[in-house]
Structure formats: C-alpha cells, structure tokens
Amino acid sequence: MIPFNKPFLVGKEIQYIEESVKSGKISGNGYFTNKCQKYFEDNFGFKKALLTTSCTDALEMTAMLMNIKPGDEVIVPSYTFVSSALAYTRQGAKIIFADSRKDHPGIDEKSIENLITNKTKAIVVVHYAGVACDMDIIMDIANKHNILVVEDAAQAIDSYYKNKPLGSIGHFGAFSFHETKNIISGEGGLLTINDERFIDRAEIIWEKGTNRSAFFKGEIDKYGWVDTGSSFLPSELIAAFLYAQLEHLEEIQNKRKQLWNTYYDELKPLEEQGLIRLPILPSFAINNAHMFYVTTKNLEQRDDLISFLKLNKIHAVFHYLSLHESPFHLKNNKGDIQNLPESERYTNCLIRLPFFYELEIEKSRYIASVIKEFYK
Known part of the structure; x- marks a missing residue:
C-alpha cells in the first residue's frame, strides 16, 4: 500500500535530540527553541515568533490575546479543521461561518463584509493547501471595521502573498508542524505576532500566565502569576527535531x-x-x-x-x-x-x-x- 503520508528524517534530527538530552535541559524555551524562533523571525520577518505544542495551541493563544468572550462573534471559513473554530468557541464566542471560493477551497473574501456585525471581534482566514487568501481585501475590510485578523497558516510554511510571507500579514499567524505538514516535528506549532501591542502579553500567556520570560531577560528581579495563560511551549526535543528540518x-x-x-x-x-x-x-x-x-x-x-x-x-x-x-x-x-x-x-x-x-x-x-x- 502506498500510504497517504509518511514521517521522514532529512538531516540531524536524532543528533540534535541527543545533544538536547546531554545538555541537561529538555523542558521548553531552551537552546533549540530559541534557534527555531530566531530562524522564523530572521527568514520570514515575523515581529515575534513563539513555538507552541500545536497549531491549535497557537490559535488558542490568539483567542486569549484578543480577549474573546461570550457574546463576541468570530468569522471562520466552514471548510477547515475544527481548531480554526474551536479556539474561539472555547472562549464563548459565536462562530459565523463563511463559504469557500468557487475556484478554491479557501474563504470567499468577498462574502466576509456581509457577515460583520457590531459583535464581530475577529476574522480567521485559512490558507488552504498553503495557497494564500487575498489578504489585501481581507485587511482592508478588517481595518475599515476595526477587526483583528488571524491567519491560520497551518499548511502554509514558506508560502507567500505578493512576496509577503503568509503569517506575517494579519495581526497573528498560526502554523503547524504536525507529521502531515511540509516541515514536521510530530506535533508542534508556531504563533507569530505581527502587532507589537500583543508581544509582551503573548510571552506571559505562553509561560502559564507568568512574567517568567521577562525574568530570564533580566527585566525584573522575580516572576509571578500576572495573567491568564497555559503551558503552551513545547519541549526542547520537539524544537531540536524541528530545527534539523528547518536546515533542509x-x-x-x-x-x-x-x-x-x-x-x-x-x-x-x-x-x-x-x-x-x-x-x-x-x-x-x-x-x-x-x-x-x-x-x-x-x-x-x-x-x-x-x-x-x-x-x-x-x-x-x-x-x-x-x-x-x-x-x-x-x-x-x-x-x-x-x-x-x-x-x-x-x-x-x-x-x-x-x-x-x-x-x-x-x-x-x-x-x-x-x-x-x-x-x-
């Protein structure tokens, strides 16, 4: 049987995992985590990149960062994976589903404006098959109505819209490194933050609601619980595997x-x-x-x-x-x-x-x- 998918090794995945174990630190936010995040920021121009344990986690972080709450509405394409909607439903939002284009499974950009009400908080666009949605139309609508935009770029690593990397155009981007994706780490994801207003709080949410990142940067002398959050950062083993793939x-x-x-x-x-x-x-x-x-x-x-x-x-x-x-x-x-x-x-x-x-x-x-x- 020719399988639908098969995970693969392409470089130093095993070597880097071994190096990580021997370093004495395999919990998150270590050497390989920082190398991966720097790679994404340097090569794709994301203002801030944070590794997560999945694309679902990255989307859930955007829901927290946007303060999605009961009564809010979020526009999401119907033809997508459940995570594109679930992240916001968990926060109590009502999902307003949009149709696909006739020529492509991605969201029908021209249908979005008719779905907007005074309760609309965000638009989630999914770059299906790694093919860009028309981001000029989407951002014009969002700016006109003061709405935030999340690019669900789970399938869109190394893909572009008019020479702009996908995940760098909306306020947020979310990527997947699941074993079915171009670049893999088994499970794994990435949150990109392109609006500087959200960067500091993203690091807090990423670190279980603590200002631990600021502590390790020497910005504060102790850290504590200051906001909502969860354990979103992956282990160094995942980051080590991922970095070996990024090299190729x-x-x-x-x-x-x-x-x-x-x-x-x-x-x-x-x-x-x-x-x-x-x-x-x-x-x-x-x-x-x-x-x-x-x-x-x-x-x-x-x-x-x-x-x-x-x-x-x-x-x-x-x-x-x-x-x-x-x-x-x-x-x-x-x-x-x-x-x-x-x-x-x-x-x-x-x-x-x-x-x-x-x-x-x-x-x-x-x-x-x-x-x-x-x-x-």
Whole structure:
C-alpha cells in the first residue's frame, strides 16, 4: 500500500535530540527553541515568533490575546479543521461561518463584509493547501471595521502573498508542524505576532500566565502569576527535531514541488476533458506544495475513486467535513442552519492524494495512471 503520508528524517534530527538530552535541559524555551524562533523571525520577518505544542495551541493563544468572550462573534471559513473554530468557541464566542471560493477551497473574501456585525471581534482566514487568501481585501475590510485578523497558516510554511510571507500579514499567524505538514516535528506549532501591542502579553500567556520570560531577560528581579495563560511551549526535543528540518527547508520544498508538478502534468488531460478539477493558483499566490488534491463531479464519483485507488493499493483520503454541518455546531446553535454550497461541494468532492517527502516521482506517476484508468 502506498500510504497517504509518511514521517521522514532529512538531516540531524536524532543528533540534535541527543545533544538536547546531554545538555541537561529538555523542558521548553531552551537552546533549540530559541534557534527555531530566531530562524522564523530572521527568514520570514515575523515581529515575534513563539513555538507552541500545536497549531491549535497557537490559535488558542490568539483567542486569549484578543480577549474573546461570550457574546463576541468570530468569522471562520466552514471548510477547515475544527481548531480554526474551536479556539474561539472555547472562549464563548459565536462562530459565523463563511463559504469557500468557487475556484478554491479557501474563504470567499468577498462574502466576509456581509457577515460583520457590531459583535464581530475577529476574522480567521485559512490558507488552504498553503495557497494564500487575498489578504489585501481581507485587511482592508478588517481595518475599515476595526477587526483583528488571524491567519491560520497551518499548511502554509514558506508560502507567500505578493512576496509577503503568509503569517506575517494579519495581526497573528498560526502554523503547524504536525507529521502531515511540509516541515514536521510530530506535533508542534508556531504563533507569530505581527502587532507589537500583543508581544509582551503573548510571552506571559505562553509561560502559564507568568512574567517568567521577562525574568530570564533580566527585566525584573522575580516572576509571578500576572495573567491568564497555559503551558503552551513545547519541549526542547520537539524544537531540536524541528530545527534539523528547518536546515533542509529548501531541499524539502524542491522535492515537494517536483511531486506536485508531476501530479498536475499527468492529470491535466483529465481536467481538459472535464472529468476532474485540479488546484488553481491565484495570481497573487505561490505554491508551497503542501498537498495535491483533485475535485470530482459528485460524492458518488469521489467515493468510487477512493475505493478504486484502495483496490490498487493507494491510500487517498477525502478532507474536511464542513463545520457548519457538524453535530457540535448544530447542537449548540439550534436553528442556525447555513447554506454554504461551495463548502459543501468541497466536503463531498475533494480527494487528497498521497503526498510526502519520500514519495518517489515514479510512484506519483503510477498514482496518476491509476486515476486515468478509473476514468476510462
């Protein structure tokens, strides 16, 4: 069976983990944590970067930093992972779901303004498949209505909008280093803070509500409990693994782009025949090759194609279930039934193909050939 995903070693992951253990400190905010954070700040221009144990944790930190409370509304795309909404629901916010674009699973930017009320506190945009949303439109709307913007960039490491790194444009960004992402550490995430108003408090929330970071910088002579927070920082073992991957970012990205282009070139004839739809790249976005997906005509065709691939020992998967139709949302928002046709279409018709660093180019060609055989 060709797996959908496979974690990989590309450099000095094991060596750095061993170095971390021998250093005598494997709890968080040590040598490798600081090296990773400096890497992100230096290479992507984030004003402040804080490693977290997951992208979910990074999003939950944004909810605390924005003081989300019951009665607030947060706009979130329906076609996304549950964390994009859960971080704000936990604080008592009402989630207002937005539809996807017709040509891409990302948020329909032009629908956002109609969802804004006097209770809207934030807009969460998800850069699906690492492809940028139109951030000029989004930031113009946010500035007009004095609303904060969170970039859920879980899939968008090393991806750009008009030459600006994703995660650096909104007030906050959140990244994932889960084993399915381009750069991995098993679990792991990153919060980026691009508005200086929030930096000092972010460090406090990150350190369990204490001003411990200021203490270690020599800014205060003792530290204590001064705010809300939690244990968001990861261990040095996670940071050590992550830093070894970051040293090979260019190599990893080049291989993934080769795989992406192979899939695209091999499957393009099926799109030209009107049998499937392939990913599109808006003129303002670049491709960071996070995933490769195809969109079928309907749910039945999608399920049949997944089954056919499985018979040929290929593990492909469908992706998100629209959150506006989730049992949790419907239970907690009785009568709040939205009609979001594009989100529902991607829920029913999108298939993700096997995609990971060690996948051989010839295997991707084989997978494409099986898909072509299905459509014969």
